[in-house]
Amino acid sequence: MTDIVSTPPIVEAPVKPPSAAWLRLFALVYDPFLWLGEIVGMRRRRRALLADAYGRVVEIGSGTGLNVAHYPEAVTELLLTEPEPGMRKKLSRRLPRISCLAGVVDAQAEQLPFADESVDTVVSTLALCTVNDPERALREIARVLRPGGQLLFIEHVRSRSRLLAAFQDRLADPWRHFAGGCRCNRDTVGRMRACGFSVAARDVVWHGMPTIVHPLAMGRATRS
């Protein structure tokens, strides 16, 4: 069995961010790159996760807006935050066709422009792997959530397989350069718990995507 718990590298060395030109290109190829994974399961998982979203919702790192079509009627306001201009452009184009309750906000997850305890649901799909400072982002999420509010997430995380985790560590740098700053070896669920969230999550497979981004952790975190 390879299901061995490995020690997560909680302290990450500071890194140079990807160039603006690369991030623009990444925004252009993002949907085609995820296309197979979306049709063989990820789209279904997004819908299942977001079925629990309600009230005033803030999504962090919305990218090109692959979640937007899946929000249920219980959502009364949808604030899609995204700091990268190339992603925001694609997100804004997708938006008018889908929802009149939604707005696009230029913001990093580490500094959310929303009042304390003003949000019912925060959504993060494949975003906490990319934020520069995940602890700060999680503290911001905790700050904006109302008591009883929830963080719904699907994140690819550091593998519990020692072999795969070593592979992720080895390829973390080239992957980060390619994938717009994404860290393939982050223990995001461990970080949520360390930041004081109660987490209910399960591992699922991201079919149609490279092994380096396995497994996905899917679940709900609440402020404890």
Ligand SMILES: C[S@@+](CC[C@H](N)C(=O)[O-])C[C@H]1O[C@@H](n2cnc3c(N)ncnc32)[C@H](O)[C@@H]1O
């Ligand atoms: C892998 S994409 C995920 C996009 C989308 N959430 C999805 O599920 O397809 C990661 C996104 O996080 C954004 N991002 C990068 N740094 C961020 C930060 N500090 N705060 C919030 N989002 C960030 C990127 O621009 C990108 O759109």
